[in-house]
Amino acid sequence: MADPKNFVDLQAGFYNALAQGLGYSPSDPFQVIQPSPPLTGGNLGDELLWNYLNNLPPASLTQNTSVSGGNQFLANYQGVMSALQSAPNNFQSTIGEACFEAYQKALAAGDVKPGPMNFRNWALYNGTCSGVAVSGASALAAAMLDPVFAAQMNVLPYKPAGTENVDFVPGYQKMLALLKKAPSRSFSVSAGDWSTNVSSTWTGGSNSGFFGLWGGSSSTSTLSEKFASGGVSLTASFQHVLPFNATPGDWYSSSAFGLAYNSPGAAPWNPANPINWDKTFGPQGNMQRFASNLLIADQMEIVVSSAASYSTNEQTEIKQNSSAGMWPFYSSGGSSSSSTTVTFKATGEMEVKITSEAGAPVVIGCTVLSAEVYLGHEAQAAKALARTYYPRT
Structure with missing residues (x-):
């Protein structure tokens, strides 16, 4: 246990503390999600919630949703369906x-x-x-x-080719009902008591894409490094924390997708199509991992204290940028259901307080499943379908 030497260490320490505080073991495929603005609900509730499930997670302990939005479940799945030949x-x-x-x-x-x-x-x-x-x-x-033909028909109504938005089941209102009954969680880390070793985690320690002291800042900036190495303590409490799981809507066919996964280099893949098994599920493929359980918190209170002494100019710069959200969850100040306040002592030490109101869910993490695990339960059925519809010659 020690003080982090830099922001990479601090983020690793926060990952360990949050995972342990939520009840995960070091080997569990847990991923921190940042930034974490509250889900506002209303007409946008389903869309905001499902966007997290539609986002395919990177091989990182941290998923920065601001910079990883290009790899989408539905769009990539549509590409796979277009690359398959039906019976x-x-x-x-x-x-x-x-x-x-x-x-x-x-x-x-x-x-x-x-x-x-x-x-x-x-x-x-x-x-x-x-x-x-x-x-x-x-x-x-x-x-x-034929599962492939059925899947190709069922996905046609969805964007970008169609007009329907991506959807999962259940939706926002069911999530809210479950969240109200979920247990509370809390944890704290004192300065000098951070566990920064993440080598035994599911990524082997790989962690990238995270911000620095405030949302959008670099983790290697002077102020971010000063903050990270200057003696940080943190307390966190969540009135409710829910592991929320939802399955894809009518656009998705687990049987057709499982068939594609279990048929590398063979039918039903169309050899003339540039989309193939390797580009989808291989080491550089765009569908190697999937978000399973979302970790959703309600009534969050995070207090971060920094023992470093910040100059008047540094205090001004930090306050001016605090509206972009502050580490560790970057809940921007633009939401009426969350707040981020930054205060300084006369001697220059900083305290950051981040809160969210009751009924304003915040997605703070997810469980990441490999394609093999995500589709594992379909393996035997897919092999049987392959023998029926696409016999090897």
């Missing part, structure tokens, strides 16, 4: 090219939901397809027994 079927030949194209456009526009009965009801009132409403519904029912 032969006669749906398209039954309804004809014109009707098939009209149906694809209607799915993307949200004018019809996937499924045989929905096709029939839509086709009856569509001049291009009215004559094949019944035969087309029967052909579609047979075609959708």
Whole structure:
């Protein structure tokens, strides 16, 4: 146990303290999420919550959601579905090219939901397809027994090709109800008592992308380094902490995705498509890890004390930037349901207090699962499907 030497050490020490305070063992695949503004609820509640689950986590002890937003579950999943070949079927030949194209456009526009009965009801009132409403519904029912074809149809209504936003089940209101019943958690770390060794964690110590003293600042800036090495103590309490798990909505097919994962370099992957198994699940792939349980806190109170002495100019700079949120959760001052206050003693020592109100959930971390673990329960079923629909030659 010692004082951190730099901000890298401080962030590692905070990771260990938070993980232990929440009941995790050093080997558990826990990840700190920063910044952590409160979920405001209202009409945006579901969207804000599901964005965390839609974000694919990096191989880091810290996930900075401000800089890691380009790797999205739905978008990458859509890419995989476009790279798979479904088993032969006669749906398209039954309804004809014109009707098939009209149906694809209607799915993307949200004018019809996937499924045989929905096709029939839509086709009856569509001049291009009215004559094949019944035969087309029967052909579609047979075609959708193939998990790949069904998955390709089910994901069409979603953005960017369609109009539907990504969704997971359950949503924000269910999460709030569960959060109110979740237990409390608290922990504290005294100056000189930080455990900064993260070599035995799930990433082997890899930790990147985190900010410095305030949101958007560099962890190697002069003030960040002074803060980190100047004797930091921290107390944290959460009235409720909920491990929240949600599953992808109708856009997702675990059977088709599991089939893709368990068929490297073979059908149903289309060898002519640039998206392949290696680019998806391989060492440099874009779908190696998934966020499972989100750790959601309510009524948070964090007090951070720094024994370093800050000059008048440094105090001014810190206060001017505190609205961007302060370490460790960077809850920006723009939210009415959270506050960040910075005060200095006459001798220059600093205290930061971060609070969030009741009913204003804050996502502070998640459990990270590898693709193998995330899809592990589908392995045997996927292999059986592969033998049925895509037999090796």
